[in-house]
Amino acid sequence: MRTAIVTATLLLVSGCGATVAQDASKADPVTVTNCGQQVTFDKVPSKVVTNDTGITELMFALGLKDRMAGYVVDGDNTVDLQTSPWKADFDSAKKLADKISKEVVQGANADLVFAGWSYGFSESSGFTPDALKQLGIGTYQLTEACRNGAGKQRGIMPALDALYTDLRNLGKIFRVEARAEALIKGYQQQIDNAAKVMAGKPRPKVFLYDSGQDQPFTSGRNAAPQDVIGKAGGDNIFGDLDDSWTTVNWETVVQRDPEVVLIVDYADGEANTPAQKQAFLEGFAPLRNSPAIKNKRFYALPYAALVESPRNPASIEAFAKYLASA
Incomplete structure (x- = not known):
């Protein structure tokens, strides 16, 4: 990988x-x-x-x-x-x-x-x-x-x-x-086309990582990443939360064993770049055995692609192509 x-x-x-x-x-x-x-x-x-x-x-x-x-x-x-x-x-x-x-x-x-x-x-x-x-x-x-x-x-x-x-x-x-x-x-139509990319393939468990080291900030089922992930052919590991953007705990992330990490790219400072976020997650001991970390399956999209916006359909298409090729 x-x-x-x-x-x-x-x-x-x-x-x-x-x-x-x-x-x-x-x-x-x-x-x-x-x-x-x-x-x-x-x-x-x-x-x-x-x-x-x-x-x-x-x-x-x-x-x-x-x-x-x-x-x-x-x-x-x-x-x-x-x-x-x-x-x-x-x-x-x-x-x-x-x-x-x-x-x-x-x-x-x-x-x-x-x-x-x-x-x-x-x-x-x-x-x-x-x-x-x-x-x-x-x-x-x-x-x-x-x-x-x-x-x-x-x-x-x-x-x-x-x-x-x-x-x-x-x-x-x-x-x-x-x-x-x-x-x-x-x-x-764009979303329908994206669905064909992952059709018939296993749906990986995806952890949306926005920010946070003590506690991660992520997406529940009411924020845009739910559909960006789901329509691209994955499953949001926090899709059961009746909220949009919300804070969870690392214990639950570990228990849900993500296979892919989708990172929010703010590029608003060194600690918030995708590379820095990936480095933190790779060095975070409780997650070392998760498939996402072991297989280095990380993907990043700009913030505006992961909040409600006209970029959402293209985000779905781009993420589907990544999931299909990774």
Whole structure:
């Protein structure tokens, strides 16, 4: 078995640099269901502030850059922007800040903030949909990060369903329904093609390793890696957890005996590079007998490919090809 630390450049040709004309005749209010609540938009938002790479790429994929006041992305997350199929859009759109805040969105005169819980929204920072409502600023919440009623756990539907839900909702809000449906159709075909790569082959047990040495941070069944792994032909070892991104313990990782490790590539510091993460796992004594470690089966994808984003289908395709060849 060979070691494969790969940061894939995921090209989605159909989404790159798209520009979609708005139909000004469709001026009636529209209502969508967002995180279980009916939300009405009286007009097409024209000064949207997005937070995080994947969320911003949803707007770019729909050709909505001209509806944005700007975006907020962590300045250290260079791999996301370098590998983005919408790099030209990131370069030409306005970056507002590294961290989102009330001051940032007010300074941009935002009429809509597109973010999610732990993707910008947080009680601890005071940046919440309720707080923005008091300022007269509308919000749209990332469906992957919707809270499901069990404390602060997140996720109310399978990851790809969340992606399609947001594309359809955004299509309706911005009057680009045809564009949204065309994207979804293309993504579904891409995923169907990826399924053929591993058809009839054993499904390896996959451990999604985001970060953490004392306790690992990983993905439950409600975050994008669940479908990236599952649709590629593997099984997420924490697919039984009714949560999205969450902390577990090493004892459980060892017990579940992963055969492949999928690493999140942030490239935001030496300790967080895929090579550093692989070195830690290879030197972590409790895992030394797991098949993933013994056979050096590691694969890495950029952060934006492993959160809800239009990169998910290409991530599935890339990971399926790795599983089939490793």
